[in-house]
Amino acid sequence: MTGDRPTRRRLLRNVAGIGLGTGIGGCLGTGSPSESEPAGTDTTRSTTPPEPRSTTAATPATTEGSGPRNETGSAGSTTGEGATSSTETASPDSTEKGAYTVGMYTDLYFDPIGLFVEPGTTVSFELVSGVHSATAYHPDNEYALNRRIPRDRPSWNTGQFGEEGAFRNVTFETSGTHDYYCIPHKQLGMVGRIVVGDPGGPAAESPNPDGELPDSERIVEKEVIPYEEFRASGR
Numbered sequence: 001m002t003g004d005r006p007t008r009r010r011l012l013r014n015v016a017g018i019g020l021g022t023g024i025g026g027c028l029g030t031g032s033p034s035e036s037e038p039a040g041t042d043t044t045r046s047t048t049p050p051e052p053r054s055t056t057a058a059t060p061a062t063t064e065g066s067g068p069r070n071e072t073g074s075a076g077s078t079t080g081e082g083a084t085s086s087t088e089t090a091s092p093d094s095t096e097k098g099a100y101t102v103g104m105y106t107d108l109y110f111d112p113i114g115l116f117v118e119p120g121t122t123v124s125f126e127l128v129s130g131v132h133s134a135t136a137y138h139p140d141n142e143y144a145l146n147r148r149i150p151r152d153r154p155s156w157n158t159g160q161f162g163e164e165g166a167f168r169n170v171t172f173e174t175s176g177t178h179d180y181y182c183i184p185h186k187q188l189g190m191v192g193r194i195v196v197g198d199p200g201g202p203a204a205e206s207p208n209p210d211g212e213l214p215d216s217e218r219i220v221e222k223e224v225i226p227y228e229e230f231r232a233s234g235r
Contacts, residue, residue, distance in 0.1 A: 098122030098169050100224075102192065106130035108185045110192035114214035114225035119175055119197050124167040131162035133183045134170065134192070137203070143186050148208065150176030150201035160184065172196045177203040177216045186210055195219045 099121050103111045106129040117123060125134040135141050137148030138155030149155070153176070158168035160183055172178065175197030182190040189211035193203065199216035207213075214225045218235055225235075 097124040097126075097167060098171070100124070101126050101167070102134070103128045104130065104132040104134070104182065108182070108188050108190040109227045110134070110182075110190065111227040112224045113192050113227045113230050114219040114222070115192075115194045116219050116223045117172055117194060117196055119173050120171070121196070122169050122171045123194065124169050125158050126167040127161055127164055129164060131160055131184065132190070133160040134158045134168070134180050135183050137179045137181065142183055143181075146202070146209075148177075148179035148201075148203040150174050150178070153201075176201040179203040179208055179213065181210060193219060 100115060100117060101124045102115065104125060104127050105111065108130075110125075115123065135144070135157045136155045137144045137146060138153075139145075139147060140155040141157050144155075153174045156170055158170065161168070172194065173196075176195075177199050178194045178196060178201075180192050180194070187210065191208055191211040191213060193208075193213045193216070195216050199220060204216045212230075212234070214222075214230055214235060219225060
């Protein structure tokens with residue numbers, strides 16, 4: 001029995017040392033597994049990388065018709081017809097109307113259909129309903145086919161637009177008879193005539209091939225010929 005005591009004491013010291021080591025290991029995180037990683041589970045961390053985030057940038061919104069306008073007065077996203085001019089000019093950005101206004105209607109007519117102005121006068125083409133343009137008969141313009149403005153004069157074109165109440169100003173400097181049309185409705189007879197100063201030029205020499213118009217001399221005499229009046233009288 002006496003020989004066993006040292007062995008028991010060593011055994012007790014060994015047991016105490018094991019308990020103390022376990023307690024210290026638990027505090028330092030090197031002992032038993034934590035509660036979040038219960039015993040018996042694989043504590044190896046996953047090496048699979050997370051899915052990468054999308055690198056596609058958001059496309060900024062664009063506004064229809066917000067592109068740069070060309071010098072004929074039409075928005076770059078809607079039309080490219082027309083030619084620039086130092087004489088006859090079309091302005092889309094004017095905030096004030098000219099001396100005269102010509103309305104453009106869904107029923108496919110300009111009103112007044114005949115108008116007399118002096119050189120240097122600004123005429124406003126106002127969109128009442130539909131989508132229209134006021135475009136000079138000049139080879140530079142779409143569907144014109146032939147010239148029906150004074151010879152050697154540059155073209156003018158408001159371009160197509162469809163905002164009700166919007167208008168485009170055209171300043172007329174060149175004397176003569178100016179026939180014009182609506183680009184999408186030319187073949188349906190949507191045409192008009194403006195006499196600047198004195199009648200003259202190709203439009204005064206032959207009938208309009210796309211629709212009936214008041215005679216140039218009649219326009220000078222009356223100055224303004226409403227569409228309904230011309231439709232009723234044919235003059």
